[in-house]
Amino acid sequence: MHRVDLFPTHEYQGLKLRPGRPYPFGATVVGNMVNFSVYSRYATDCTLVLFHNREEKPFVEIPFFKEFRLGNVFSMIIFDLDYENIEYGFRMDGPFLPEEGHRFDKSRILLDPYAKLIVGRDVWGQQPNWDSLYQYRARVVFDDFDWEDDLPLETPVNDLIVYEMHVRNFTCGAASDVKHRGTFAGIIEKIPYLKELGVNCVELMPIHEFDEFENHRVSPVDGRPLYNLWGYSNVGFFAPKAAYASTGRFAMQVDELKNMVKQLHKNGIEVMLDVVFNHTAEGNEQGPYISYRGIDNKTYYMLTPEGYYFNFSGCGNTLNCNNPNVRDMIVESLRYWVTDYHIDGFRFDLAAILGRDQNGHPMSNPPLLESLAHDPILGKTKLIAEAWDAGGLYQVGSFPSWGRWAEWNGRFRDSMRRFLKSDEQVLSDVKERIIGSPDLYASQGRGIKASVNFITAHDGFTMMDLVSYNSKHNEANGEDNRDGENHNNSWNCGCEGETDDPDINSLRHRQVKNAITMLMVSQGIPMVLSGDEMGNSQQGNNNAYCQDNEIAWLDWNNLEKNADIFRYFKHIIKFRRQHKVLRYDEHLRHQDYLGLGYPDFSWHGVKAWQPETGHNNLTLAFMLNGHYAAVPEGSPEDHPDDFIYVAMNMHWEMHGFELPQLPQGMAWHVFANTGMPSPDDIVEPGEEPLTGNQHEVLVGPRSIIILVGK
């Protein structure tokens, strides 16, 4: 049976048309037809502008006739369009009354807010034609990628080891030894490396289309060009960054990214995206017209009563997230990335903004966050909030979650950094962090799985810089060192920056190992910053958002130079993955509720069972009883886990720790001792040698020991 609505009703300059379908928004291919649909509440008129690929002048501009409009939606179908060879945009007519929130300008050609393929910045750093009337150009996407049997992996959230990385920084360095440096394809080439390291989730810093030339300038220090390298500035919420694809010059970024996800999944590695729904690349009143400002300014942006842009993002404007139509766009974007790209989870940049109403006030039950928590397609997608914004809203521990949202635990970072540098005022806080921050997450029943633990992230020092610099050194960013965080809780171990002093370097390596140990033996989801595993430095720059050079690029030579650090990371990650008892999803009870003679978790001091005995608040010890780690019956892990004992000594003197006695027939074995030089600092998990003294261990200055009772 043939449909009867497949015939044109109109003709315009040789193109055959008929009224379109308002839904879905964007450009959709149906057989030999392409349906174009765009929403604008306040526009009075709309024109579809079609170009041949990369041509400056459009070959046709088709008005949306009266019969092509329904409600506030303009839609039309064009027949027999060679859509691989067209680019499209819209002209919107309507009032230009900034004081009322309207900035329509029909001289502008605007990007479709739902564009799924955007060209114009196809090869990284290649100068565009700045005079071009239409800079970021929408194309119609092929959406028939052959996934075979791939789906999101649905790894239990408490089993994740997240690796936060940047597509370009990861493999741009000359020593990365990949063919396609700085691209999605480059990540595929490094999958064996990621597997060796042992991470099972990569969290990609923004990969939505952005403009690396935004705020382009040169470094005052060395005259090098500065780019928007990090990409926290969206041009489009549905399209991948073209210049992150080795095939971007052929506009094949969609297929290349999908293939990357598919290959990572084949190797058991999830893909999480860092998404920026708090603002766009259009900036404030002085910013360019790209899309939203010209399509429907008053709908897409939070505006002051005078029509200026609210700036809760610190980036000039604020997306109007709780406008019902913008909310729909965000939900549809996320659904699209899960459905079409098989993305496993999202980390929401400055997520507190998503809970502000249209006047900027925080809401108690933000409809957007609730929609995402209950969305059917996102039902098993990880949702992680950066639970603060630049407008002063700080919601770590109180982010509206509906049992679904996890948070970047900024308190974990701050407490562990202070403990690491022997701050005597932080022990009680550190203990909360180690057991999954029950002070933040237990009362709402959110469990340990709400806490994404990290010590370093893209914002701030790398781990090696955390132990090499007391202060930030951001002069090369061209803002007189004003940018970047001032309170880093860092300690340089005796000398600011690089040194050839072997004692200082040895201490720095030990401190890096201490830091990753604190992260991996704590309850919660650990997140590692890409490069920390090889002692990557940014030369003290704690805000390298614009440094598209060796400051921000991983130096793969470090893998050999700091081989002991990489080896330590690899083993401690594997250790965590082998021990279920380190990966609870619900909070610990500190009780012997199975009648085993030992509680699930116990604190100790230099005296066993006496946590109060310590030195200057700089020592602690704890023991986990593996019998309590619930494992599904019949799974490969279906046996009791081991006892694990950890002694942390952040004092600058050595201390002896009395060991708790194990059940009859079991003995303590040493897995790690950061106070020992490599390779005696850590062993292959499962190969732990017996401890000579079963009653006491000596823990060196600023060192951590991990024992396994089996």
Added chain:
Amino acid sequence: MNTEVYQLGKELDSFNYQQVQDDILAILEKGSNAVIDMTACNYISSTGLRVLLYSKKVAAAKGLKVCLKGISSEVKDVMDVTGFSNFFDYA
């Protein structure tokens, strides 16, 4: 079973895809396997990649084979990073 070689031109994109598609399907229609000789081809677009994969899937449904021959390193590279090369055998 017969095998027929199909010579691809310099480019495979939306300008010539229909003809190429029709030609390859005609070979399969005859019950022959197809070897696509890509020696002359130095560019393949998204449409072109789909013509090849579609042909391969039509062939598989008929119990036939489509394999590629003489593929340049540039074209192979594009097919590798987009995941299309995994679906093919190479003559």
